[in-house]
Amino acid sequence: MLVVACIKQVPDTTQVQIDPVTNTLVREGIPFIVNPYDTHALEEALRLKDRFGCKVAAISMGPPNAEATLRKALALGVDMAILLSDRVFGGADTLATSNVLSAAIRKLHTEADEVGLVLCGKQTIDGDTAQVGPGIATRLAYHQLTLVDRIDNLDVGGKRIRVSRKLEGRHEIVEAPLPAMLTVVRELNRPRYPRVPMRLAAADAQVEVWNNQVLKLDEQAIGLKGSPTWVSKIFSPERAKGEIIGDGYGDPEGTAALLIDKLLAKDMLPL
Amino acid sequence: MTEPQPQPKVKKPRGKARLLEGKCIACGARCQSVCPVNAIEMNDAGEPVVIPEKCIGCVKCIKICPASALEMFFTPEELKILEQLAAAATPVEEEVDEEAAALAKKLAAYRGVWVFVEQTEGEPAKVSWELLGVGAQLAASLGVELCALVIGEKVEHLCAEAFAHGASKAYLVDAPVYRNYRTEAYLEACCHLIAKHKPEVILMGATGMGRDLAGAVATRVATGLTADCTGLGIDDKRNLMQTRPAFGGNIMATIMCDKFRPQMATVRPNVMPMPECREGATGTIIREDFVVPEENILTKVIEIIHDTKNKSHVDITGAEFIVSGGRGMMAPENFAILKELAEELGGVVGASRSAVDAGWMPVDRQVGQTGKTVRPKIYIACGISGAIQHLVGMQDSDMVIAINRDRQAPIFEVATYGIVGDLFQVVPAITKRIRELKQQRTH
Numbered sequence: 001m002l003v004v005a006c007i008k009q010v011p012d013t014t015q016v017q018i019d020p021v022t023n024t025l026v027r028e029g030i031p032f033i034v035n036p037y038d039t040h041a042l043e044e045a046l047r048l049k050d051r052f053g054c055k056v057a058a059i060s061m062g063p064p065n066a067e068a069t070l071r072k073a074l075a076l077g078v079d080m081a082i083l084l085s086d087r088v089f090g091g092a093d094t095l096a097t098s099n100v101l102s103a104a105i106r107k108l109h110t111e112a113d114e115v116g117l118v119l120c121g122k123q124t125i126d127g128d129t130a131q132v133g134p135g136i137a138t139r140l141a142y143h144q145l146t147l148v149d150r151i152d153n154l155d156v157g158g159k160r161i162r163v164s165r166k167l168e169g170r171h172e173i174v175e176a177p178l179p180a181m182l183t184v185v186r187e188l189n190r191p192r193y194p195r196v197p198m199r200l201a202a203a204d205a206q207v208e209v210w211n212n213q214v215l216k217l218d219e220q221a222i223g224l225k226g227s228p229t230w231v232s233k234i235f236s237p238e239r240a241k242g243e244i245i246g247d248g249y250g251d252p253e254g255t256a257a258l259l260i261d262k263l264l265a266k267d268m269l270p271l
Numbered sequence: 272m273t274e275p276q277p278q279p280k281v282k283k284p285r286g287k288a289r290l291l292e293g294k295c296i297a298c299g300a301r302c303q304s305v306c307p308v309n310a311i312e313m314n315d316a317g318e319p320v321v322i323p324e325k326c327i328g329c330v331k332c333i334k335i336c337p338a339s340a341l342e343m344f345f346t347p348e349e350l351k352i353l354e355q356l357a358a359a360a361t362p363v364e365e366e367v368d369e370e371a372a373a374l375a376k377k378l379a380a381y382r383g384v385w386v387f388v389e390q391t392e393g394e395p396a397k398v399s400w401e402l403l404g405v406g407a408q409l410a411a412s413l414g415v416e417l418c419a420l421v422i423g424e425k426v427e428h429l430c431a432e433a434f435a436h437g438a439s440k441a442y443l444v445d446a447p448v449y450r451n452y453r454t455e456a457y458l459e460a461c462c463h464l465i466a467k468h469k470p471e472v473i474l475m476g477a478t479g480m481g482r483d484l485a486g487a488v489a490t491r492v493a494t495g496l497t498a499d500c501t502g503l504g505i506d507d508k509r510n511l512m513q514t515r516p517a518f519g520g521n522i523m524a525t526i527m528c529d530k531f532r533p534q535m536a537t538v539r540p541n542v543m544p545m546p547e548c549r550e551g552a553t554g555t556i557i558r559e560d561f562v563v564p565e566e567n568i569l570t571k572v573i574e575i576i577h578d579t580k581n582k583s584h585v586d587i588t589g590a591e592f593i594v595s596g597g598r599g600m601m602a603p604e605n606f607a608i609l610k611e612l613a614e615e616l617g618g619v620v621g622a623s624r625s626a627v628d629a630g631w632m633p634v635d636r637q638v639g640q641t642g643k644t645v646r647p648k649i650y651i652a653c654g655i656s657g658a659i660q661h662l663v664g665m666q667d668s669d670m671v672i673a674i675n676r677d678r679q680a681p682i683f684e685v686a687t688y689g690i691v692g693d694l695f696q697v698v699p700a701i702t703k704r705i706r707e708l709k710q711q712r713t714h
Contacts, residue, residue, distance in 0.1 A: 011297075011518075013518055013519025013520075013521070013660075014519065014658070014660065016518050016519060016521045017521070028316075063300075063313065063317070065315060087300070087303060087304065088304070090299060090300035090301070090303055090304045090313075091298075091299050091300055091301040091303070091304035091305070092299070093495065094486070094496065095489065095490060095493065095494075095495065095496070098490060125519060125641075126518065126519065127498075128498060128499060128516075128519075128640070129486075129496075129498035129499075130482045130486065130498060131482070131485070131486040131489070131496055131498060132486075133486070134454075134482075134483060134485075134486025134487045134490065135486055135487075135489075135490040137454075137487065138458070138486070138487045138490040138491055139490060143454075143455075143569065143570055144454040144455075144483065144487060145570075146479065146482070146483045147479050147483075162573070165479070166479070167478070167479035167480065168396070168478055168479060168540075169577065169578050169586065170391065170575055170576060170577045170578055171575070171576040171578065172451075172572055172574070172575050172576075173572070173573040173574040173575075173576070174453075174570060174571065174572050174573065175570070175571045175573055176569060176570040176571070177569050187634075223304050224301055224304035224305055224335075225304070227495075228493075228494055228495030228528050228530065228531040229495035229496070229497055229526050229527065229528045230301070230335070230337075230526070230527055230528075231298060231301075231337035231517075231524045231525070231526055231527075232337065232512075232525050232526070232527045233337060233524070233525040234296065234337045234338050234517065234522050234523070234524050234525075235522065235523050235525075236522055236523070237516070237520075237522070237523050237666075242671075242673065242683045242684060242685065242686035242687065242688070242689045243686075243687065243688055243689065244678070244683065244688075244689045244690070244691060245688050245689065245690060246690060247691075247692070248674065248690040248691050248692015248693065248696075248697050249691070249692045249693065252692055252693070252696035252697045252700045253700045253703075253704075255690055255692065255697060255700070256697060256700035256701040256703070256704045257700075257704055259672065259688055259690065259701065260701065260704045260705065260708065262688060263649070263670075264708075266670075268648060268649055268669075268670060269616070269705070270591075270592075270616060270617055271705070271708055271709060271712060
């Protein structure tokens with residue numbers, strides 16, 4: 001059985017800042033990382049390899065420099081790494097992205113082993129949409145199990161999986177046949193670190209690059225042309241400037257009283 | 272300079288595209304994708320490099336750039352010609368665009384605003400009613416009906432609740448196969464109704480269930496879907512303007528889906544205000560006898576485990592008062608002073624991501640982009656510097672009070688009232704003051 005882990009290279013958004021003068025993004029020096037949720041998808045794929053001897057493929061769509069992300073996956077022990085890169089894939093929204101990724105998975109299915117599981121992070125930290133996983137499942141007609149925080153049982157021969165899904169205020173235990181697409185949350189596992197011999201081996205390993213000559217997708221359904229949504233405007237969030245009251249260091253009691261008076265005047269306190 | 276000299280008939284110069292320094296946000300090579308003559312290369316920073324020899328001045332890249340980072344550049348000679356042409360004031364004829372007319376006809380077939388009413392075991396998710404509130408505004412702008420989409424088993428009572436929260440029509444799909452949410456069954460039902468009734472806007476909660484369903488539905492009907500919208504409006508061409516945080520909340524982006532229908536969006540709980548509930552309001556229930564055979568649905572829900580059975584679980588999203596602590600709390604035991612204040616207010620204790628990552632508070636207390644969005648009456652941020660990811664989760668609170676040692680902390684930018692000082696002195700002082708007031712009032 002082949003397990004496919006979908007991973008994405010993303011800018012570390014926790015380090016993105018706004019230039020206060022020009023109101024533009026300061027992107028210089030922002031490191032690229034593997035989307036944190038995807039590292040859990042990758043880890044789970046590798047655990048299935050350890051336990052059941054599944055073969056693991058890591059795929060990623062992105063610019064040529066996203067190869068670094070796949071090389072990390074190779075260092076962790078995936079059997080093959082495929083970068084889906086072509087300028088016609090560029091500018092894609094989630095609908096167009098899921099088209100390219102699902103085409104690649106379809107191709108892996110026919111050329112290599114049977115794909116039993118596709119694992120994705122629950123969302124990316126740059127887009128935060130959580131839409132690509134369901135997009136892939138829908139296009140491939142795989143069973144869709146989102147927000148998985150535990151795999152209770154995987155029956156490789158019987159082609160069934162039972163998982164726990166983490167939802168608002170509840171968990172659901174759900175069973176589905178394979179092939180299935182899972183999106184995973186942080187609680188699922190703790191990702192491993194690459195060991196030195198693996199890192200050295202990965203340095204020579206091959207990241208395959210598939211462009212659209214390989215996937216042969218209709219150019220109207222990929223990239224910018226295949227994206228129904230587009231960004232029309234970008235602006236800085238408006239924020240009300242705060243009012244500093246009292247002297248919290250010199251007079252904490254007086255400042256507290258001042259604050260309470262203000263809240264009472266606005267009828268904000270449950271008194 | 273060997274500019275070709277204008278011949279007897281003056282040709283309008285088209286200029287070349289040019290990147291404005293510092294404006295590019297590396298949105299994902301949209302300008303490169305749209306360029307018809309491959310005149311744009313991307314550098315390693317993800318910024319476009321325009322090859323002037325290839326550029327034909329078609330302006331496509333400039334129109335598509337969300338950050339207005341590209342402009343047209345004209346040589347002084349070209350500018351002079353442009354001025355002459357403007358002086359001559361040759362009227363430009365509007366071309367009749369057949370493509371645009373066909374598109375307008377296609378889009379006009381879709382009417383109405385739908386809100387998916389999320390429920391688990393008959394219990395509605397509050398976000399559904401919040402969506403009816405914003406949905407009513409959209410429906411009014413468009414001059415169309417606001418409809419609720421109710422799917423489940425024995426869920427007719429939710430139609431009445433939807434009417435009370437502003438819907439005038441409810442599409443009801445009620446059968447045992449829909450008892451528990453399963454993607455395949457709900458996907459089939461939604462797509463059937465969309466094909467039959469053609470709504471122009473569909474809103475769903477950005478919850479586990481809503482995101483699961485919305486992503487599947489949008490893919491099946493091949494339309495656009497915008498996640499986690501914080502603002503929704505209608506432009507002058509009846510298109511939905513969907514505003515959401517981008518780049519981890521550092522900037523806001525307005526997303527359009529103007530050539531496809533329905534336009535789909537998800538909205539997180541507590542982002543939109545709850546509409547007024549008018550008990551007894553009525554509407555039309557449209558029963559849809561669309562049933563997917565159970566044997567076709569191979570996913571089985573074995574068990575639903577409610578976390579509320581766990582005593583330690585606190586739902587911060589519904590609280591009116593939240594006292595949150597961050598890295599400045601120094602240690603887990605220090606959260607006791609926040610708990611005291613929260614209890615005086617009848618509220619709960621929340622936490623920033625760093626406090627949760629440090630293991631001081633459980634994950635379900637986390638406020639922010641990767642945690643929960645809250646909208647309390649008062650949010651008191653103690654020892655929280657205010658990373659953008661945190662601000663995204665709490666900035667819609669009615670009032671924000673920040674207590675922090677560092678005057679420069681970004682939390683003060685969103686605070687209604689800021690106190691610069693030592694929270695270990697200020698917080699107990701506030702608690703004490705409230706207790707005193709309560710005592711005075713009971714005497």
